[in-house]
Amino acid sequence: MADKKTILITGATAGFGWACARLFAAHNWRLILCGRRRERLEELREILADSAVHIAVCDVRDQGQVAVMIDGLPEEYSRIDVLLNNAGLALGLNHAQSADMEDWETMVDTNIKGLLYLTRAVLPAMVASGRGQVVNMGSVAGSWPYPGGNTYGATKAFVQQFSRNLRADLHGTGVRVTNIEPGMAETEFSLVRFHGDRDQAGNVYQGVTPLTGDDIAEIVYWTVCRPQHVNINSVEVMPTCQSWSPFAVHRESGQG
Numbered sequence: 001m002a003d004k005k006t007i008l009i010t011g012a013t014a015g016f017g018w019a020c021a022r023l024f025a026a027h028n029w030r031l032i033l034c035g036r037r038r039e040r041l042e043e044l045r046e047i048l049a050d051s052a053v054h055i056a057v058c059d060v061r062d063q064g065q066v067a068v069m070i071d072g073l074p075e076e077y078s079r080i081d082v083l084l085n086n087a088g089l090a091l092g093l094n095h096a097q098s099a100d101m102e103d104w105e106t107m108v109d110t111n112i113k114g115l116l117y118l119t120r121a122v123l124p125a126m127v128a129s130g131r132g133q134v135v136n137m138g139s140v141a142g143s144w145p146y147p148g149g150n151t152y153g154a155t156k157a158f159v160q161q162f163s164r165n166l167r168a169d170l171h172g173t174g175v176r177v178t179n180i181e182p183g184m185a186e187t188e189f190s191l192v193r194f195h196g197d198r199d200q201a202g203n204v205y206q207g208v209t210p211l212t213g214d215d216i217a218e219i220v221y222w223t224v225c226r227p228q229h230v231n232i233n234s235v236e237v238m239p240t241c242q243s244w245s246p247f248a249v250h251r252e253s254g255q256g
């Protein structure tokens, strides 16, 4: 029987990360699960009691904590086949002129710098072994602007271009890179975006059928299971109920 493969999932305590943990466990993968909420990680480890699971409480914004997590992996978890850079968040939906600078900094620190810390820590071993895959969680917001998306969308545009540049750097190494770009999905995302306001978060999903964590997990798993000679560069996916709006046009008052 082939040896188990190992995936490191950041942001495994909720949403996409949680769904990916369950799906990869069901396919007999060895899991390294990372997030800040220890109790959620322990709950997930219990749910996945039949699987090989290593949990790591880690704030991806802290490069020191990331280094401790990677350096402290037990021997059997130390060869990472897939890094799923999923930890991330949107904070606020204010227009730029009234946005909270602390929210902006948190998004940059998490969605950009955290992803960089993990990638830089894991890549050398992948390159040395001649295989591996980095799967980044981007967003449609990285390609398509919307009011209030300002810094969140810009962090995901970074993820999109960084993913492409990684492919350029990793040319010929056998290491694959994929950027997943989901649209609206019901997770804890909106609850976090609206700083815990359940009504505001609930309104986002009123009367629609959004994507689910399981939908995204299946896509992540599909990209990882392509044959080694196939690299899925990006997957953009929206719920059927979501599409684009026309350009907004501001008209001078009195001009109709």
Ligand code: NDP
Pocket: 010, 011, 012, 013, 014, 015, 016, 017, 034, 035, 036, 037, 040, 058, 059, 060, 061, 086, 087, 088, 089, 090, 110, 114, 137, 138, 139, 140, 181, 182, 183, 184, 185, 186, 187, 188, 189, 190, 192
């Ligand atoms: P959730 O809020 O449900 O999950 C976010 C996860 O990120 C949690 O596990 C959280 O864990 C983790 N996380 C946040 N900050 C940190 C940190 N500093 N260190 C470690 N872990 C952190 O949201 P989603 O599952 O929806 O989001 C996952 C990814 O998908 C994000 O990158 C998001 O931008 C992206 N995305 C989401 C979409 C959506 O509509 N839901 C659409 C497109 C992309 P903890 O709080 O325990 O640290």
Ligand code: 8X3
Pocket: 138, 139, 140, 141, 149, 182, 183, 184, 185
């Ligand atoms: C999350 C999707 O449209 O709320 O990345 O920005 S959206």
